[in-house]
Amino acid sequence: xxxxxxxxxxxxxxxxxxxxxxxxxxxxxxxxxxxxxxxxxxxxxxxxxxxxxxxxxxxxxxxxxxxxxxxxxxxxxxxxxxxxxxxxxxxxxxxxxxxxxxxxxxxxxxxxxxxxxxxxxxxxxxxxxxxxxxxxxxxxxxxxxxxxxxxxxxxxxxxxxxxxxxxxxxxxxxxxxxxxxxxxxxxxxxxxxxxxxxxxxxxxxxxxxxxxxxxxxxxxxxxxxxxxxxxxxxxxxxxxxxxxxxxxxxxxxxxxxxxxxxxxxxxxxxxxxxxxxxxxxxxxxxxxxxxxxxxxxxxxxxxxxxxxxxxxxxxxxxxxxxxxxxxxxxxxxxxxxxxxxxxxxxxxxxxxxxxxxxxxxxxxxxxxxxxxxxxxxxxxxxxxxxxxxxxxxxxxxxxxxxxxxxxxxxxxxxxxxxxxxxxxxxxxxxxxxxxxxxxxxxxxxxxxxxxxxxxxxx
Amino acid sequence: xxxxxxxxxxxxxxxxxxxxxxxxxxxxxxxxxxxxxxxxxxxxxxxxxxxxxxxxxxxxxxxxxxxxxxxxxxxxxxxxxxxxxxxxxxxxxxxxxxxxxxxxxxxxxxxxxxxxxxxxxxxxxxxxxxxxxxxxxxxxxxxxxxxxxxxxxxxxxxxxxxxxxxxxxxxxxxxxxxxxxxxxxxxxxxxxxxxxxxxxxxxxxxxxxxxxxxxxxxxxxxxxxxxxxxxxxxxxxxxxxxxxxxxxxxxxxxxxxxxxxxxxxxxxxxxxxxxxxxxxxxxxxxxxxxxxxxxxxxxxxxxxxxxxxxxxxxxxxxxxxxxxxxxxxxxxxxxxxxxxxxxxxxxxxxxxxxxxxxxxxxxxxxxxxxxxxxxxxxxxxxxxxxxxxxxxxxxxxxxxxxxxxxxxxxxxxxxxxxxxxxxxxxxxxxxxxxxxxxxxxxxxxxxxxxxxxxxxxx
Numbered sequence: 001x002x003x004x005x006x007x008x009x010x011x012x013x014x015x016x017x018x019x020x021x022x023x024x025x026x027x028x029x030x031x032x033x034x035x036x037x038x039x040x041x042x043x044x045x046x047x048x049x050x051x052x053x054x055x056x057x058x059x060x061x062x063x064x065x066x067x068x069x070x071x072x073x074x075x076x077x078x079x080x081x082x083x084x085x086x087x088x089x090x091x092x093x094x095x096x097x098x099x100x101x102x103x104x105x106x107x108x109x110x111x112x113x114x115x116x117x118x119x120x121x122x123x124x125x126x127x128x129x130x131x132x133x134x135x136x137x138x139x140x141x142x143x144x145x146x147x148x149x150x151x152x153x154x155x156x157x158x159x160x161x162x163x164x165x166x167x168x169x170x171x172x173x174x175x176x177x178x179x180x181x182x183x184x185x186x187x188x189x190x191x192x193x194x195x196x197x198x199x200x201x202x203x204x205x206x207x208x209x210x211x212x213x214x215x216x217x218x219x220x221x222x223x224x225x226x227x228x229x230x231x232x233x234x235x236x237x238x239x240x241x242x243x244x245x246x247x248x249x250x251x252x253x254x255x256x257x258x259x260x261x262x263x264x265x266x267x268x269x270x271x272x273x274x275x276x277x278x279x280x281x282x283x284x285x286x287x288x289x290x291x292x293x294x295x296x297x298x299x300x301x302x303x304x305x306x307x308x309x310x311x312x313x314x315x316x317x318x319x320x321x322x323x324x325x326x327x328x329x330x331x332x333x334x335x336x337x338x339x340x341x342x343x344x345x346x347x348x349x350x351x352x353x354x355x356x357x358x359x360x361x362x363x364x365x366x367x368x369x370x371x372x373x374x375x376x377x378x379x380x381x382x383x384x385x386x387x388x389x390x391x392x393x394x395x396x397x398x399x400x401x402x403x404x405x406x407x408x409x410x411x412x413x414x415x416x417x418x419x420x421x422x423x424x425x426x427x428x429x430x431x432x433x434x435x436x437x438x439x440x441x442x443x444x445x446x447x448x449x450x451x452x453x454x455x456x457x458x
Numbered sequence: 459x460x461x462x463x464x465x466x467x468x469x470x471x472x473x474x475x476x477x478x479x480x481x482x483x484x485x486x487x488x489x490x491x492x493x494x495x496x497x498x499x500x501x502x503x504x505x506x507x508x509x510x511x512x513x514x515x516x517x518x519x520x521x522x523x524x525x526x527x528x529x530x531x532x533x534x535x536x537x538x539x540x541x542x543x544x545x546x547x548x549x550x551x552x553x554x555x556x557x558x559x560x561x562x563x564x565x566x567x568x569x570x571x572x573x574x575x576x577x578x579x580x581x582x583x584x585x586x587x588x589x590x591x592x593x594x595x596x597x598x599x600x601x602x603x604x605x606x607x608x609x610x611x612x613x614x615x616x617x618x619x620x621x622x623x624x625x626x627x628x629x630x631x632x633x634x635x636x637x638x639x640x641x642x643x644x645x646x647x648x649x650x651x652x653x654x655x656x657x658x659x660x661x662x663x664x665x666x667x668x669x670x671x672x673x674x675x676x677x678x679x680x681x682x683x684x685x686x687x688x689x690x691x692x693x694x695x696x697x698x699x700x701x702x703x704x705x706x707x708x709x710x711x712x713x714x715x716x717x718x719x720x721x722x723x724x725x726x727x728x729x730x731x732x733x734x735x736x737x738x739x740x741x742x743x744x745x746x747x748x749x750x751x752x753x754x755x756x757x758x759x760x761x762x763x764x765x766x767x768x769x770x771x772x773x774x775x776x777x778x779x780x781x782x783x784x785x786x787x788x789x790x791x792x793x794x795x796x797x798x799x800x801x802x803x804x805x806x807x808x809x810x811x812x813x814x815x816x817x818x819x820x821x822x823x824x825x826x827x828x829x830x831x832x833x834x835x836x837x838x839x840x841x842x843x844x845x846x847x848x849x850x851x852x853x854x855x856x857x858x859x860x861x862x863x864x865x866x867x868x869x870x871x872x873x874x875x876x877x878x879x880x881x882x883x884x885x886x887x888x889x890x891x892x893x894x895x896x897x898x899x900x901x902x903x904x905x906x907x908x909x910x911x912x913x914x915x916x
Contacts, residue, residue, distance in 0.1 A: 114503050236865050257886075257887035260887060264889040268891050311634050378880060380883075382885065383887050387889075388839070393901065394584055406592065410880075411879075411881045412881075420868060423852065425839040425842045427840065429719060431843050433726050
């Protein structure tokens with residue numbers, strides 16, 4: 001709930017922060033970008049893309065400086081090798097990021113869409129129209145090219161954004177932002193201050209306090225990082241801390257298909273949030289399925305942990321404990337549990353799942369329908385890999401993030417996650433008293449979506 | 459964010475609470491109501507309506523008992539006369555509540571709607587379908603007939619609901635709930651436990667801790683009550699603490715229309731959240747508008763407070779202080795401020811408004827458009843009374859509440875505020891590996907909304 005729009009009532013720490021001036025500037029810019037024509041926003045995106053390519057040398061040099069320092073940290077054991085790999089930019093990655101900007105350019109403008117046009121009565125017209133949210137705070141770990149994607153999404157949706165990347169990529173982020181700003185300055189209609197880089201952790205801490213001035217926080221990074229953000233702000237957060245996904249192999253599964261789906265869901269990219277962590281196997285199919293699955297998974301290097309009943313079938317499984325059912329390995333490790341029924345599978349998922357993506361493998365249409373109806377998760381899949389849970393694969397265009405909250409937007413969120421709406425009502429001096437007893441003029445409530453292109457009835 | 463579905467990780471206070479068994483029962487019921495056919499839900503609503511009329515005598519007697527005790531409290535100064543009035547039920551109010559149940563019965567079912575059907579590739583079909591949220595917690599002050607409306611909305615949307623009314627209406631709520639349960643028992647397909655009455659404040663406190671088990675909290679009552687709820691739970695809250703609305707009389711306003719809209723927006727029902735608290739008047743029109751408005755408002759008994767410039771024009775206004783710009787009087791009191799421009803009016807609203815409903819009176823189309831574009835509120839109105847901000851007047855059918863948060867749903871929220879959605883994906887063993895480099899089969903992303911009535915492509 002963002003009810004406080006009033007700076008004097010801010011927490012003192014935030015009010016004292018130099019960040020406040022930056023946020024105020026971002027808010028002022030957002031008021032202007034909110035009503036920019038699509039053509040101007042697209043011109044800004046093209047200018048960004050062009051400038052990023054023109055500044056390639058400076059960007060890669062800055063990245064090289066970050067990498068040299070990071071290499072020292074890896075040697076000292078302060079940074080992981082995978083974080084080092086994610087930090088690395090090269091001409092190809094930059095070209096991919098620029099291609100991403102142009103892809104966002106081609107998406108439909110989510111702002112200014114009429115979701116409803118209704119004539120309440122003669123001359124009294126209600127419209128529900130999409131608007132930008134206002135000011136976004138995006139906090140991401142490593143991967144400097146994420147900055148480019150976020151900037152593009154913000155420009156397209158007419159939002160201002162305050163960006164904070166991981167400290168190990170500071171030079172890269174500064175060089176990317178300098179290029180983007182140089183591009184945007186080519187478009188005089190595009191206001192300054194709508195994209196800003198934050199550089200310190202203290203700023204992030206202050207940002208999380210600015211309820212009412214910052215409209216949405218998007219954290220991108222590890223579970224513990226996202227959880228920290230969620231627990232330390234009252235600003236709405238878009239994202240997910242956990243991706244604890246299950247694949248349930250029903251007694252009526254096609255065994256070969258089940259093995260293939262298990263492999264894809266676990267090993268195609270094990271660090272992804274939509275990879276599975278626990279495999280649930282119906283007891284009736286386990287003797288046929290489990291030996292094949294274990295062999296295939298081990299060929300891919302997956303460490304397997306099983307409950308006592310699975311270990312009766314495959315004795316050399318590592319014993320799984322209660323903690324395994326709660327763990328997102330994000331690695332080549334899989335826990336396996338035997339269940340006696342669809343109900344038991346659904347109950348296990350209700351208890352341990354993170355409401356991200358859950359899948360059933362079965363040839364039994366009724367069992368599949370029950371699973372899809374009764375499992376509460378952003379994605380419920382039948383005979384398909386959990387790895388399909390992704391905005392690009394879903395065809396949403398750009399993906400802002402994946403939300404595991406219960407309220408919409410949930411699941412992979414496209415540009416529409418960065419807009420809200422307002423009800424606009426235009427009258428000719430209409431009074432509620434006239435629609436109230438005793439005279440009580442009736443409402444007409446005529447749908448006028450057919451006049452989508454008007455800004456009011458004439 | 460509702461990530462925790464797992465009771466062992468609940469706060470100990472909540473886990474110890476007897477409430478937990480009730481919530482678990484409600485969740486189990488919600489799994490069944492989620493997939494009930496519309497006809498069953500409508501039969502349950504009709505059975506509720508019939509039973510409420512059949513139990514009229516017992517309900518009114520219970521209300522009489524509440525009223526007798528409340529009369530003592532009014533005498534002792536422990537209860538306000540208006541709270542006493544809201545508590546009172548009679549045959550007419552009960553008939554109105556029953557009519558409301560039948561109105562909800564006639565609304566379209568918001569559950570099971572296909573928001574998207576897309577064939578990602580041959581045999582791989584994605585659907586985004588609406589589902590109930592799960593378990594709602596609704597906490598309301600006084601007005602026992604609110605229980606009937608909330609129960610009807612819950613049944614129609616397939617949600618379970620835990621209801622807690624004001625303590626002064628306990629007998630009335632128990633009698634209403636007994637009648638509703640008697641009605642629902644006529645429909646054997648409708649699960650028990652989906653509607654439950656809470657009777658103590660301790661239960662409300664425990665309820666607010668049940669993040670992950672309760673999906674949405676809806677508070678209905680005073681600003682301080684709603685604010686308390688919002689500040690004491692991490693469960694999403696639908697509602698608004700403040701309704702600090704403004705009417706801005708532009709220099710190009712029609713003076714007579716401006717007087718009529720001022721009167722309607724302030725006096726038609728001053729206790730409503732969509733009544734105005736502050737009137738902003740452009741300096742150029744003030745000499746013509748203000749004397750007329752002051753006279754008309756005073757005839758309606760409105761106490762007027764003005765800033766120094768307004769008091770130069772109308773010397774006997776009570777001086778307005780900074781505190782007045784922040785106060786939701788919810789009473790026949792109005793603060794008036796003079797501004798020199800549309801920009802100053804917009805800045806005042808940005809600073810003091812609660813993002814509920816804001817209106818401009820003007821004959822200048824460009825000024826109106828700027829106001830509608832630049833004022834950030836759930837409702838932005840041109841030449842219409844702020845009192846139109848209401849789900850029934852908007853034609854949304856039943857109104858769950860009015861939300862002033864920035865993210866959707868905002869403004870008056872109909873049944874669709876009580877549903878979420880899931881992505882369902884049905885395949886034939888589809889693997890993400892096949893859509894990944896080097897082989898990289900392309901996605902088709904064909905819109906299949908034309909096949910809305912199928913549950914998958916054949």
